[in-house]
Amino acid sequence: MRLTPRLYTAAMAMTAMIALAPVAFNVVVDAFDHNKLVDLDLNKRETSVKAHYPLYKMIEYPRIKAPTVILGDSRARALQDRYWQELGRDDVYNFAYGGATVYEIYDTFKYLRDTVDLDTLIVSLPLRSMDARFKGGMNRVPEAIALADNPFGYYTNWFVAKTGWSLLEERYP
Numbered sequence: 001m002r003l004t005p006r007l008y009t010a011a012m013a014m015t016a017m018i019a020l021a022p023v024a025f026n027v028v029v030d031a032f033d034h035n036k037l038v039d040l041d042l043n044k045r046e047t048s049v050k051a052h053y054p055l056y057k058m059i060e061y062p063r064i065k066a067p068t069v070i071l072g073d074s075r076a077r078a079l080q081d082r083y084w085q086e087l088g089r090d091d092v093y094n095f096a097y098g099g100a101t102v103y104e105i106y107d108t109f110k111y112l113r114d115t116v117d118l119d120t121l122i123v124s125l126p127l128r129s130m131d132a133r134f135k136g137g138m139n140r141v142p143e144a145i146a147l148a149d150n151p152f153g154y155y156t157n158w159f160v161a162k163t164g165w166s167l168l169e170e171r172y173p
Contacts, residue, residue, distance in 0.1 A: 072124030
């Protein structure tokens with residue numbers, strides 16, 4: 001069978017559309033609010049944060065750039081925004097992750113040190129996270145920084161698409 005230029009072009013176009021489908025899906029659903037182009041009324045704050053705390057916060061923080069930051073695990077995360085607002089402080093950002101390891105706290109600190117001028121840093125460091133065996137030494141922060149800083153990597157990432165699909169299933173069962 002001889003491929004004609006027209007058939008070859010159609011096959012290439014179909015392949016490109018199939019390859020770009022996940023990218024288009026991630027642009028539209030945008031599970032971690034990277035671009036905020038389309039509002040599908042999804043509860044991203046709840047679901048996406050729990051799916052990947054560091055990624056959500058690495059994308060959100062540059063829009064806020066609060067001079068006071070809280071780092072730590074879920075205990076530090078319990079210092080809700082409303083607590084600070086009641087104290088008249090709307091310049092505080094809670095960068096704490098549920099189940100954070102000392103590696104994640106340290107890498108987040110390095111990221112902040114290199115990108116913003118902080119006035120105040122509040123760190124909650126539970127002793128269990130100091131153990132290198134805690135959560136197998138997990139560190140999601142380098143991946144989160146890489147995805148937040150690279151739109152192409154973000155929009156072609158299958159984890160982002162999977163989280164977006166979960167958001168759609170949650171909202172439109």
